[in-house]
Amino acid sequence: MSNRRPYVRSMDGWWKRDAYFVSYMAREVTSVFVAAYAVVLLFGLVRLGQGEAAFNGWLQYLKTPWMLVFHVIVLAVFCYHTWSWFKIMPKTMPIMFVGGKRVQPGTITGTGLAAAVVACLALLFIVGGVS
Amino acid sequence: MKRSNEPIFWSLFGAGGMLAALVGPALVFITGIAVPFGLVFKPETMSYAHMLALSQNWAGKIFILAVIALFLWHAAHRIHILLHDFGVHAVTAVRVLCYGGAFAGTVIAAYTLLMIKA
Amino acid sequence: MADTEKIIEIEVLRYRPEQDKEPVWQSYKVPFTDDMSVLQGVQYIKDYLDETVSFRWSCRMAICGSCGMMIDDKPKLSCKTFLRDYYPGKLRVEALKHLPIERDLIVDATDFITKLESIKPYIIPKEERTLAQGEYLQTPEQRDMYEQFSSCINCMLCYAACPQYGLNPKFTGPGILALMHRYNADSRDGGQAERNELGYADEGYWGCTAVGYCSEVCPKGVDPANAINQNKMNSAINYFTRFVTPGGADK
Numbered sequence: 001m002s003n004r005r006p007y008v009r010s011m012d013g014w015w016k017r018d019a020y021f022v023s024y025m026a027r028e029v030t031s032v033f034v035a036a037y038a039v040v041l042l043f044g045l046v047r048l049g050q051g052e053a054a055f056n057g058w059l060q061y062l063k064t065p066w067m068l069v070f071h072v073i074v075l076a077v078f079c080y081h082t083w084s085w086f087k088i089m090p091k092t093m094p095i096m097f098v099g100g101k102r103v104q105p106g107t108i109t110g111t112g113l114a115a116a117v118v119a120c121l122a123l124l125f126i127v128g129g130v131s
Numbered sequence: 132m133k134r135s136n137e138p139i140f141w142s143l144f145g146a147g148g149m150l151a152a153l154v155g156p157a158l159v160f161i162t163g164i165a166v167p168f169g170l171v172f173k174p175e176t177m178s179y180a181h182m183l184a185l186s187q188n189w190a191g192k193i194f195i196l197a198v199i200a201l202f203l204w205h206a207a208h209r210i211h212i213l214l215h216d217f218g219v220h221a222v223t224a225v226r227v228l229c230y231g232g233a234f235a236g237t238v239i240a241a242y243t244l245l246m247i248k249a
Numbered sequence: 250m251a252d253t254e255k256i257i258e259i260e261v262l263r264y265r266p267e268q269d270k271e272p273v274w275q276s277y278k279v280p281f282t283d284d285m286s287v288l289q290g291v292q293y294i295k296d297y298l299d300e301t302v303s304f305r306w307s308c309r310m311a312i313c314g315s316c317g318m319m320i321d322d323k324p325k326l327s328c329k330t331f332l333r334d335y336y337p338g339k340l341r342v343e344a345l346k347h348l349p350i351e352r353d354l355i356v357d358a359t360d361f362i363t364k365l366e367s368i369k370p371y372i373i374p375k376e377e378r379t380l381a382q383g384e385y386l387q388t389p390e391q392r393d394m395y396e397q398f399s400s401c402i403n404c405m406l407c408y409a410a411c412p413q414y415g416l417n418p419k420f421t422g423p424g425i426l427a428l429m430h431r432y433n434a435d436s437r438d439g440g441q442a443e444r445n446e447l448g449y450a451d452e453g454y455w456g457c458t459a460v461g462y463c464s465e466v467c468p469k470g471v472d473p474a475n476a477i478n479q480n481k482m483n484s485a486i487n488y489f490t491r492f493v494t495p496g497g498a499d500k
């Protein structure tokens with residue numbers, strides 16, 4: 001008879017076990033705020049479709065202190081999203097060589113972050129210019 | 132082995148994540164902080180007339196739909212994984228809830244934009 | 250070297266299936282010198298303090314891959330980790346996480362080995378060549394595409410680092426998917442279609458949520474997270490184009 005009795009450990013609370021897992025979960029939790037922000041925009045769009053009075057109501061709603069607090073948090077979360085998105089980016093790219101040299105992960109992350117800064121500035125300028 | 136259908140959701144997740152990473156911070160700053168509280172931009176930046184004009188133009192329609200729908204699909208995918216990570220194993224229910232929500236949001240946004248005529 | 254003897258406390262997670270219902274911590278006081286690895290510390294316990302402590306090891310030089318364990322909750326090769334780095338505190342050693350404990354620090358590697366065999370971890374020649382035709386040639390650039398992924402020593406540290414494997418052991422897991430990529434990425438190999446039947450499944454690349462810790466703990470710089478995630482794009486392209494590519498559709 002075999003005395004084997006392999007013991008399987010529980011995974012409960014696994015993400016608290018290591019700082020690395022905590023930052024992974026933080027990255028995943030950003031999605032809740034992305035969803036909340038999209039819902040706010042969706043409401044604005046629906047209100048827009050309902051006419052001027054409805055839309056102005058939504059605009060007024062954005063000016064409440066709670067919505068300001070909400071958006072400040074969302075802004076911070078989006079910045080973390082941008083950072084974590086490009087940080088993991090090198091893992092998603094095939095091995096590449098430029099001029100015989102391996103493209104380093106830091107280069108990919110840096111390029112991505114630079115692109116985000118440019119895109120954000122561009123959007124700010126376009127909106128600033130149009131209005 | 133059964134081929135996974137993940138590519139559909141993963142592609143939407145990736146597109147939304149990329150869009151959010153590139154323009155998300157600026158967008159939140161504009162719509163949530165700067166314009167409502169009168170910073171940086173002119174107060175009428177998001178006025179009814181301006182936003183109506185934006186949503187009447189095809190490029191504007193596509194931009195609005197891309198932001199709302201792709202953000203929702205991006206989030207739906209991650210929330211779905213998050214629940215799995217926290218040990219919620221009602222796989223089908225979680226999927227229906229997450230992706231169903233994103234789908235509903237997409238339909239509402241697309242319908243509203245189609246109804247806004249020039 | 251005037252060595253005043255230093256003593257470090259090592260806590261070992263014991264599990265003796267014939268007597269322990271569940272694992273229990275047991276503490277040992279181990280005299281050590283600065284050049285001693287954690288493995289040597291555990292060996293000291295077995296040789297001088299408690300011969301019932303079980304663990305695996307072989308090469309003592311980070312190449313056989315058998316001495317992996319959780320050291321203060323991080324997956325590490327115990328022969329490559331030094332006691333001095335934990336002194337004057339204590340340290341805890343435990344069998345690799347996410348794998349069943351067979352006994353004390355020994356895990357049951359059956360699942361890993363079964364999966365390893367299942368991915369055809371050998372070159373399936375793209376074209377049959379006779380001896381007279383000579384060897385299969387490869388340029389240094391072609392070699393670079395897979396070389397890092399071929400450095401795996403099957404130590405399973407990445408499995409202990411992968412929560413997705415811990416949550417769902419059906420997931421093929423980092424090390425083996427990296428090895429699968431190693432062969433798929435070899436210019437001499439023609440077995441991609443066969444291997445990717447698993448790769449494109451939920452148990453394959455798609456079981457990964459890009460946590461990335463596997464790459465962090467790998468003692469050989471394999472970067473399994475990269476091996477897996479760069480294939481998601483290929484898998485997605487294949488998913489959408491399979492009906493328009495000759496032979497691409499599911500059989």
Ligand code: SF4
Nearest residue numbers: 401404405407424467
């Ligand atoms: S990929 Fe690295 S950590 Fe994983 S089994 Fe191979 S050598 Fe060990």
Ligand code: FES
Nearest residue numbers: 308309314316328
């Ligand atoms: S004993 Fe061989 S890797 Fe540590």
